[in-house]
Amino acid sequence: MASATDTANPDPQASDGLSPDRPSSGRVALEKRAARRRYRGLPGSRLGRLILALNLLGLAILVVGALVLNEVRQGLVNARIDSLSTQGELIASILNQAATVGEPTPQMDAALATELLQTLSNPRAQRARLFDAEGRLVADSEWMADEVEQRDLPPARDRADDGRGFQLMPRAAPPTRHEVQAALQSEVKAALQGKPQSGMRRGDRGKRVVSVSIPIQHVRAVLGVVTLEASDVDAIIGQERRALIPFILIAVLVTVASSLLLNSLVAQPVLRLARAADRVRQARARAISLPDLAKRDDEVGDLTRSLEDMTHALSERMDAIEAFAADVAHEIRNPLTSLRSAVETLDIVSDPAARERLMNVLKNDVQRLDRLVTDISNASRLDAELSRDQPKPVDLGRLIGDIVSLYQATARAGDVQVVFAPHQGVEATRVLGREGPLSQIVRNLIDNARSFSPPGGTVTVGLVRMKGEAIVTVSDDGPGIPPENLETVFERFYTSRPKGAAFGGNSGLGLSIARQIAAAHDGTLRAENRTGAEGKVLGAMFTLTLPALP
Incomplete structure (x- = not known):
């Protein structure tokens, strides 16, 4: 029976003794995964996009809420200033027409102006004050209101002491009466120059107030100033801050939920992979097997499948190396046995022709061993x-x-x-x-x-x-x-x-x-x-x- 055989060329680029017809399953698996990634929609990492979107969502909610509320707050303050300015201009115009006497040098009738201010002002909504041309206070709506002001008494003990021996952080002190009066006088003085003034400042109770000062002007002469103040700014701001609380809570909940989700999707699976790898190393197992993670259609699933394929390939490689070593041992044992037999026989053979045949056997076996070792080295x-x-x-x-x-x-x-x-x-x-x-x-x-x-x-x-x-x-x-x-x-x-x-x-x-x-x-x-x-x-x-x- 004749059969084809193979002849190994002693080339350094030879086989390692693994199965020669090993299928390139790794390449096919990589091509399938690349094809799946191409059809996932947007470019980039699917898990990366999820992480980015979830982290930005909570921040976006908080930022958008803060921006919207800031615009609303500023809009409310500006609307309050416009309302006070309109009322102040109307009161100043009426006082100019009805409470101005004297020609050619006009003067303001303080008594009549006070009566008109009492009629025109609304003490419940804002505080109205009337100043003469010298900046002296002539009338105040709080004087004319038939109401008794109520204020809470301060605590008997020091506010820096909580009663248990601990010193608390002192609160910021409200402005003094002198500071409040100085700010008011500065605003009135500017209005006496003939230009309306408006803005926000601290009132005499420490609250922020929206204030407008409108000059009472007869032709070009400034006869006085009407000042209107609204102290409901803190209430407006407090309402807006309370409105911000739901946005903050939603942002916190979204952030916590996204963190838990990322922990479940990324951190825990990676930890499981690490523990599985440790088990392979410590228990000398042949492969990692995590079927539930391998079913995932994201990067963690790709990583799990790659690790499983890698460890299975290594397991196959180890099996092939063991089989190759067994084959090598078997192939080398035959010429070694022949060499040992020829060497042992050579000492007891005296016939020159027989000794020559034994020497030829030794040479052939040595050549055969040399060829085997060379081919095995090249194959490995x-x-x-x-x-x-x-x-x-x-x-x-x-x-x-x-x-x-x-x-x-x-x-x-x-x-x-x-x-x-x-x-x-x-x-x-x-x-x-x-x-x-x-x-x-x-x-x-x-x-x-x-x-x-x-x-x-x-x-x-x-x-x-x-x-x-x-x-x-x-x-x-x-x-x-x-x-x-x-x-x-x-x-x-x-x-x-x-x-x-x-x-x-x-x-x-x-x-x-x-x-x-x-x-x-x-x-x-x-x-x-x-x-x-x-x-x-x-x-x-x-x-x-x-x-x-x-």
Whole structure:
């Protein structure tokens, strides 16, 4: 029975002994997650947008509420000033018309003006005062109101003492009567210049009052000043502050709710992932498994699935390394056993011909061990070499042509010939990959085909581009591959030598390495038999398929 085998090329970019036909499930999973992210609507992080929106919502409520209430408060104060100014101008106009005597030097009749002020003013809504041209107080609506002012008595003890020995922060002292009078006189003095005055100041009870002072002007002479004060500003402001409380409470509730939600969505799942990772490390488990988090359609779910995929991949890698180590031990044990037997026999054999045969056995076993160790070393470094080099566009036609030219230049008389027969117009076919590992695939396939070709036979390397794929074929004129071994030939350390082949000439890693490199480049490698008339096997053919660049 003849079967194709593989020949490992002692290239430093070789396999690590993992399964050569390992599917690239990680890449497919990443593509699916990227596709999900593309259809989530707005760009950016979904969880990040949620965090930003929830944190800004409470602040926006508070800011909008404060801005609206500030505008309303200022509007109410301005409206109060306008109302007092209108009333003051009306009272000043009436006093000017009815309480002014004397020509050509006019004067204000204080008694008549007082009566008119008592009639026109409303002591319940505002306080009205009348000043003469010298700034002296003539009338006050509080004097004329038939009411008794009530004030709460101050506490008997010191306000800085709470009665239990603790000193409280002293409250700000209200303005003194002198300060209140000074502010009022300053406003009246400015109004006596003929310009109405308005503003907010402290009253004699410590409250903020809205005050307007309107000059009583006859032609150009200022006869006095009417001052109107409204002390309900603090009440208005207090109402507005109380109106702000619901906004503050809503903002606080939204902030607390968003914090709890973020803790539930982010902090707790991340903590669970960390604890799961600790369990994997401490208990020497093989994988993280959190199905409830993996079902989430956000970044935490992506992270959970990635960690699960990563730990499962590491678990598979550990299993593959264990299997590879067992295979290596088994393959090395055979030549070592043969070496030990030959060495032990050599001391008791005296026949020169027998000793010569034993020495040949020793040499062959040493060569076989050297080849095994070299191929195993190269295989163990393949993943590291593949991850270190960044994929680049590779001209596959030029690469194969250079390799075939090297075989043709070093061929001897009677050696198997290697020819390159690409399909017309595909010599410039490019693929994305690493030139060293790709060249190793071609060399391994050519060496394998040469080892099974008869003397004077031909190994044909073909290249064709079809439906966005670059297809490389390596055909030989050998006995072909038994149908049951079309997949077995890609297993590690598998070798079926044809009759007459040197024992130990093949390590059984070449085709395994080639398939693993193909899988790392998102390609495939398969074996089949070439058949002729009546189903006669004409040889074996290996087909490498790689994604082609446009």
